[in-house]
Amino acid sequence: MASQFFELLLKKLDQHKRVIIQPHDFPDHDAVSSSFAMQYLLTQLGYNCVIVYSGYISRVSLKNMINWLAIDIRHINDETLTPDDKIIVMDGCIGERNVTDMPGIEVAVIDHHQVDAPDFIWYEDVRPDYGSTATIMVEYFKYFGLEIPEAVSTALLLGLMFDTNSLTRGVSPSDIKAMLELRESADLTLTNKIFRNQLEYQDLDNFKDLLKDVQRERNLAYCILPYCSTQMLGVLGDFLLSIDEVDNVVLITPHHQRAYLSLRSECPNTNLAKIIKKQLNDSGIGYGGGHKHMAAGVIHSSVSLNNLPKIMNQFRQQFRVR
Numbered sequence: 001m002a003s004q005f006f007e008l009l010l011k012k013l014d015q016h017k018r019v020i021i022q023p024h025d026f027p028d029h030d031a032v033s034s035s036f037a038m039q040y041l042l043t044q045l046g047y048n049c050v051i052v053y054s055g056y057i058s059r060v061s062l063k064n065m066i067n068w069l070a071i072d073i074r075h076i077n078d079e080t081l082t083p084d085d086k087i088i089v090m091d092g093c094i095g096e097r098n099v100t101d102m103p104g105i106e107v108a109v110i111d112h113h114q115v116d117a118p119d120f121i122w123y124e125d126v127r128p129d130y131g132s133t134a135t136i137m138v139e140y141f142k143y144f145g146l147e148i149p150e151a152v153s154t155a156l157l158l159g160l161m162f163d164t165n166s167l168t169r170g171v172s173p174s175d176i177k178a179m180l181e182l183r184e185s186a187d188l189t190l191t192n193k194i195f196r197n198q199l200e201y202q203d204l205d206n207f208k209d210l211l212k213d214v215q216r217e218r219n220l221a222y223c224i225l226p227y228c229s230t231q232m233l234g235v236l237g238d239f240l241l242s243i244d245e246v247d248n249v250v251l252i253t254p255h256h257q258r259a260y261l262s263l264r265s266e267c268p269n270t271n272l273a274k275i276i277k278k279q280l281n282d283s284g285i286g287y288g289g290g291h292k293h294m295a296a297g298v299i300h301s302s303v304s305l306n307n308l309p310k311i312m313n314q315f316r317q318q319f320r321v322r
């Protein structure tokens with residue numbers, strides 16, 4: 001539960017100055033919705049907040065969520081941050097490669113990834129057993145005895161549904177409780193419409209590429225794809241995981257001299273966050289992270305793309321020993 005420690009953080013924040021809420025870069029539904037909820041909550045408590053993100057938002061269902069729920073989220077290039085700004089990081093952690101170090105001081109981290117918050121943070125709430133940061137936010141509203149308005153509920157429900165793939169991935173009892181509560185106050189027609197329409201017609205080309213090149217080794221499906229967006233990489237990974245014979249997925253796609261990875265697993269004892277950190281961070285060829293059953297990473301541009309088959313082989317080894 002949110003605690004008196006969060007109230008201590010609030011006491012340290014100046015109500016006359018704006019507070020920056022920063023979702024992780026290239027934010028997803030959970031990052032945007034939990035930031036939106038934090039913005040509403042802090043506004044109710046008398047603070048002035050702005051949501052600032054880095055990267056870009058290209059996924060159609062996320063654009064729909066932002067537009068239809070009128071979420072005020074601003075790009076870092078359109079906001080002037082000062083070194084004195086106080087930043088609350090949502091669904092990510094400062095120090096991780098997917099959280100840009102913006103001007104200002106990071107004072108809080110609220111996240112459900114496997115992360116270590118740095119010591120200089122004033123407040124941290126990291127719950128790797130939770131399916132979404134949205135779930136954590138539902139508990140914050142409860143702590144303050146505040147009702148969650150319809151737009152915020154709808155967004156949080158979407159964050160929870162996307163991150164847990166409709167309660168099939170990384171779910172805790174708290175997520176189920178949060179889902180029940182959110183369904184009471186969310187616009188379910190809008191939620192389902194945003195959730196169902198995840199693809200655009202042009203995305204079918206990525207499926208064609210996948211079906212042409214995908215390979216299988218026992219319960220592992222893997223593929224080095226021609227360029228495909230990181231969001232689509234996740235969609236394709238979930239698609240492969242829905243095949244009965246496939247329990248693990250490794251996808252790699254090159255883009256602008258770099259390469260992006262997406263991993264999925266439905267094996268209870270597999271920890272993909274550990275695997276990807278071992279293969280990329282520890283060997284120095286890139287960086288990655290995430291959860292036990294869902295992880296992502298990037299290979300540095302200094303690594304030749306000719307090495308991708310070799311890197312893929314190293315990942316295949318990880319699933320062989322299990």
Ligand SMILES: [Mn+2]
Nearest residue numbers: 030091133163
């Ligand atoms: Mn999340």
